[in-house]
Amino acid sequence: xxxxxxxxxxxxxxxxxxxxxxxxxxxxxxxxxxxxxxxxxxxxxxxxxxxxxxxxxxxxxxxxxxxxxxxx
Amino acid sequence: xxxxxxxxxxxxxxxxxxxxxxxxxxxxxxxxxxxxxxxxxxxxxxxxxxxxxxxxxxxxxxxxxxxxxxxxxxxxxxxxxxxxxxxxxxxxxxxxxxxxxxxxxxxxxxxxxxxxxxxxxxxxxxxxxxxxxxxxxxxxxxxxxxxxxxxxxxxxxxxxxxxxxxxxxxxxxxxxxxxxxxxxxxxxxxxxxxxxxxxxxxxxxxxxxxxxxxxxxxxxxxxxxxxxxxxxxxxxxxxxxxxxxxxxxxxxxxxxxxxxxxxxxxxxxxxxxxxxxxxxxxxxxxxxxxxxxxxxxxxxxxxxxxxxxxxxxxxxxxxxxxxxxxxxxxxxxxxxxxxxxxxxx
Numbered sequence: 001x002x003x004x005x006x007x008x009x010x011x012x013x014x015x016x017x018x019x020x021x022x023x024x025x026x027x028x029x030x031x032x033x034x035x036x037x038x039x040x041x042x043x044x045x046x047x048x049x050x051x052x053x054x055x056x057x058x059x060x061x062x063x064x065x066x067x068x069x070x071x072x
Numbered sequence: 073x074x075x076x077x078x079x080x081x082x083x084x085x086x087x088x089x090x091x092x093x094x095x096x097x098x099x100x101x102x103x104x105x106x107x108x109x110x111x112x113x114x115x116x117x118x119x120x121x122x123x124x125x126x127x128x129x130x131x132x133x134x135x136x137x138x139x140x141x142x143x144x145x146x147x148x149x150x151x152x153x154x155x156x157x158x159x160x161x162x163x164x165x166x167x168x169x170x171x172x173x174x175x176x177x178x179x180x181x182x183x184x185x186x187x188x189x190x191x192x193x194x195x196x197x198x199x200x201x202x203x204x205x206x207x208x209x210x211x212x213x214x215x216x217x218x219x220x221x222x223x224x225x226x227x228x229x230x231x232x233x234x235x236x237x238x239x240x241x242x243x244x245x246x247x248x249x250x251x252x253x254x255x256x257x258x259x260x261x262x263x264x265x266x267x268x269x270x271x272x273x274x275x276x277x278x279x280x281x282x283x284x285x286x287x288x289x290x291x292x293x294x295x296x297x298x299x300x301x302x303x304x305x306x307x308x309x310x311x312x313x314x315x316x317x318x319x320x321x322x323x324x325x326x327x328x329x330x331x332x333x334x335x336x337x338x339x340x341x342x343x344x345x346x347x348x349x350x351x352x353x354x355x356x357x358x359x360x361x362x363x364x365x366x367x368x369x370x371x372x373x374x375x376x377x378x379x380x381x382x383x384x385x386x387x388x389x390x391x392x393x394x395x396x397x398x399x400x401x402x403x404x405x406x407x408x409x410x411x412x413x414x415x416x417x
Contacts (some may be wrong), residue, residue: 027374031085034157038089 173199284316
């Protein structure tokens with residue numbers, strides 16, 4: 001039972017940040033596409049802005065790994 | 073047909089980037105301080121060069137008229153392009169705000185039929201970013217009388233054109249321009265209420281407030297005319313209901329304007345100076361209206377504030393560049409020109 005709960009926690013640790021990241025990247029991506037179309041010189045900063053929400057899912061992934069390692 | 077989805081993030085980002093093409097306040101002041109040659113060279117080399125060069129190649133008008141036409145074509149192009157980028161909610165709400173162009177043209181047509189029309193052969197510089205086409209306005213403008221103008225409106229069959237039809241009927245039957253304008257504004261507001269009622273959110277509230285402030289302006293102008301003794305029995309019409317800030321009942325009872333505008337954003341228009349003429353007061357009211365619209369541009373980067381502010385910025389630039397061109401051509405002092413510009417700081 002405990003192992004199942006840890007497995008579920010690991011799944012949620014990746015899943016929820018993944019959804020949040022997807023939402024944020026969708027918004028930033030469409031705004032970034034519009035900005036780059038109007039001002040091509042902003043493309044570098046747009047790529048950085050698009051990558052920032054990625055940190056959420058990476059941290060979630062790290063937490064999930066740590067949880068799975070608990071299973072032994 | 074556009075779906076119900078909205079694209080605020082894309083639209084707002086594009087418009088915020090495009091807004092960098094508008095002249096900044098310092099640049100406008102520098103243009104106002106220059107001469108006509110400097111203005112012409114700015115139009116030849118600057119942000120309006122494409123439209124101005126096409127005017128040079130295609131028309132035989134005076135340089136001033138060419139500049140006016142270049143501004144009209146460029147701003148209309150920018151507004152139409154911005155409208156086409158919007159989808160769903162912002163598209164519909166932008167249609168409401170951009171219809172101010174149609175309202176402006178309707179008023180010009182009403183004035184034409186209400187006045188002596190001799191010597192008005194030159195076509196007016198239409199505001200063509202709204203719902204109706206240049207052909208519609210041109211044909212109605214060129215009609216010999218109100219009956220012929222109405223025939224053109226029916227020929228086009230656009231329900232939006234019917235707003236003008238009812239006002240023309242009023243003008244024909246009463247000969248009263250103010251009353252006809254009142255009917256025009258009432259029908260215009262009624263037409264857009266259905267669209268706005270679909271959006272019971274913050275974005276819809278902005279469009280609603282815009283229409284409400286238009287009503288406020290109309291009512292305050294009526295009050296001014298009344299108190300200035302400019303109103304005759306024929307032009308006495310009632311205040312319009314549905315203002316954003318000014319209660320029409322309070323206004324009708326107000327002896328001094330401060331009573332009516334107390335606690336409203338319009339009070340800033342009277343705080344500019346205690347000894348203003350009625351004309352100056354009207355200008356300050358208009359200016360407050362513009363300042364409010366432009367100020368929303370930076371309020372919410374993902375809301376309707378951005379397209380709303382963008383439209384205001386574009387139209388303010390139209391007005392400002394026209395004022396600079398006409399002011400310089402007629403030899404006005406630079407400070408006088410700058411004093412008549414809409415502040416877009």
